[in-house]
Amino acid sequence: MSFVVGLIIGIAIGFALIIGFVRSENGRSKRRFALATTIAALARMTREDSQKLLTKEYYPSWVVFSQKQKLSYIPNFTFLQLIYLAWLNAHLTKIWPYVDEAASELIKANVEPILEQYRPIVLSSLTFSKLTLGTVAPQFTGVCVIEDESDGITLELEMNWDGNPSIILDVKTRLGLGLPVQVKDIAFTGVFRLIFKPLVNEFPCFGAVSFSLRKKTKMDFTLKVIGGDISAIPGVADALESTIHDAVEDSITWPVRKVIPILPGDYSDLELKPMGILEVKLVQAHGLTNKDLIGKSDPFAKLYIRPLRSKMKTSKVIDNDLNPVWNEHFEFVVEDISTQHLTVKIYDDDGIQASELIGCGQVKLSELNPGKVKDVWLKLVKDLEIHRDNKDRGKVHLELLYYPHGVGNEFINPFNSTYSMTSLEKVLEDGSGGENGNFVDNQRKMVITRGVLSVTVISAEDLPPADLMGKADPFVVLTMKKTGTKNKTRVVNENLNPIWNQTFDFVVEDGLHDMLIVEVWDHDTFGKDFMGRCILTLTRVILEGEYKDNFQVEGAKSGKLSLNLKWAPQPIFRRS
Numbered sequence: 001m002s003f004v005v006g007l008i009i010g011i012a013i014g015f016a017l018i019i020g021f022v023r024s025e026n027g028r029s030k031r032r033f034a035l036a037t038t039i040a041a042l043a044r045m046t047r048e049d050s051q052k053l054l055t056k057e058y059y060p061s062w063v064v065f066s067q068k069q070k071l072s073y074i075p076n077f078t079f080l081q082l083i084y085l086a087w088l089n090a091h092l093t094k095i096w097p098y099v100d101e102a103a104s105e106l107i108k109a110n111v112e113p114i115l116e117q118y119r120p121i122v123l124s125s126l127t128f129s130k131l132t133l134g135t136v137a138p139q140f141t142g143v144c145v146i147e148d149e150s151d152g153i154t155l156e157l158e159m160n161w162d163g164n165p166s167i168i169l170d171v172k173t174r175l176g177l178g179l180p181v182q183v184k185d186i187a188f189t190g191v192f193r194l195i196f197k198p199l200v201n202e203f204p205c206f207g208a209v210s211f212s213l214r215k216k217t218k219m220d221f222t223l224k225v226i227g228g229d230i231s232a233i234p235g236v237a238d239a240l241e242s243t244i245h246d247a248v249e250d251s252i253t254w255p256v257r258k259v260i261p262i263l264p265g266d267y268s269d270l271e272l273k274p275m276g277i278l279e280v281k282l283v284q285a286h287g288l289t290n291k292d293l294i295g296k297s298d299p300f301a302k303l304y305i306r307p308l309r310s311k312m313k314t315s316k317v318i319d320n321d322l323n324p325v326w327n328e329h330f331e332f333v334v335e336d337i338s339t340q341h342l343t344v345k346i347y348d349d350d351g352i353q354a355s356e357l358i359g360c361g362q363v364k365l366s367e368l369n370p371g372k373v374k375d376v377w378l379k380l381v382k383d384l385e386i387h388r389d390n391k392d393r394g395k396v397h398l399e400l401l402y403y404p405h406g407v408g409n410e411f412i413n414p415f416n417s418t419y420s421m422t423s424l425e426k427v428l429e430d431g432s433g434g435e436n437g438n439f440v441d442n443q444r445k446m447v448i449t450r451g452v453l454s455v456t457v458i459s460a461e462d463l464p465p466a467d468l469m470g471k472a473d474p475f476v477v478l479t480m481k482k483t484g485t486k487n488k489t490r491v492v493n494e495n496l497n498p499i500w501n502q503t504f505d506f507v508v509e510d511g512l513h514d515m516l517i518v519e520v521w522d523h524d525t526f527g528k529d530f531m532g533r534c535i536l537t538l539t540r541v542i543l544e545g546e547y548k549d550n551f552q553v554e555g556a557k558s559g560k561l562s563l564n565l566k567w568a569p570q571p572i573f574r575r576s
Contacts, residue, residue, distance in 0.1 A: 097135070104131050104132050115243060124172045126170075126243070127170045129169070131168075134165040134166060135164060138163070140160075141158045152195055155194045156193050156214055161186070162187050165186060168180055183221050188219050190219075192214060194211050207262060209260050212252060212254040213248070242309070257271075259271060277405075278331070280332065281327070281398065281537060281539070282397075284324060284325040285346060286397070289322075295320050299318055299346055299358060301314070303343065305365075307343070359381060361379060371401075376398045378397075399539055450569070451511060451569040452507055453566070454505050455503065456565075457504075458500065460474060460520065461560050462497065463556070465496065466531060474520055474521065475523055476518060476561070480514055481516075511542050512538065518534040531556050532555040534552070536551070551563060
């Protein structure tokens, strides 16, 4: 009997063990499946998903939700990328003491000549007496891979560094005074670009690496004279700060790049080279914000592609005018048409005081068609980093022409000052004849800047009322800016949609640097009232020969002016 009872108990326990084991395995399988599903979901998480789950205070300091990822061909910032950045930052922290020791002397040797190059005139010498990178390693906060059609790989790393380096500059002034100046409290945020190119079938699979500062979003530091106050010496602090900023901008900021050969070979094609020339005509500005309490602003413009003092162009100051007309021409060297842009900043001149910024704007050079003149009205904003600016700060009118190098005679530069010479003057200047066929080419290019401009004032529509009866008696005055030659149409009484169909001819000496000012006036018994104007350069009519268009009447609440312009080249021979 006991045997049977034991057998039954043993069988029961065996079945219980089997059932428990099966259930345990099934539960384990479900947990593993759920964990795998969770990991897969985490791997697919985007930056937006992460921000929905956790607010910023729950993230460690190395997690920064940067806008940098929008530049990438990787559509979203995944959880695995965060893990990669954490790994990268952890290893960088470990090796930083060795990086400091290895890089300090190298940086010192390479940066000193650059500082000497940009040394301000108030200083006689500028060298390092001490340079270490400190104990705080930079942190990478963003990463992306830029894919293109070239045989290389481009990696962009966003970096943040609130460092504690020990940098002491040995500064000597023109007066013979020596100053040990400490550079401290460095705060830097930027995007570094690494280009591994060309790709080869030999380890490490790329021939050279190029590095550059793709974008500098922040660079702050403090200057302090050891044992004194740098502000006690006028001009030195500002000169040093400008020198450091200029040295960084010009020596490493994209499109400037440093090429480091990894495998033997010729990598000269990776060096920075000019790609072409950008011709800019600063025409006018309209509706600028007034920065003066008494009177109006005295605006001038600064234009640049690379933000260096030596490469910036400055226009003349137009006194007491919120609708200035400059009609000035500038030329810039373009090194990378795909990433560079033209920046325009409009300032109010305050005499001996610092000029006040009215507004600024940018034009991407990649939006320009080579050899085609682009007419641009650029809306001014307060800050180029702020994309939303609802305040009306005015707008600036530009004409842009980009022509690349090495394209032969395919693109003609109509802004070039040598084009203002006639063919006969060109032949007399260089002593050449026309036996090689150059005379015909020169004639086609040079003569077009002098000629007769025929302007037909066709009509206007939707002009604003100018009298109590809700009507106006409009007429048009046409003026060539350089010569002051004027013509005017007849008066059309009591009409807001007048038709004139009158043609006027102007003899123009320098079409590419002259302007046509078209003003609409209201005739009155006791005088005339200004209604608005259109300012036109002659570039388009010179290139196209003839065109018809409707132009908005600036300064008026409404109204468009219909004009037809025609250009007839007229070669003129001048004796020296």
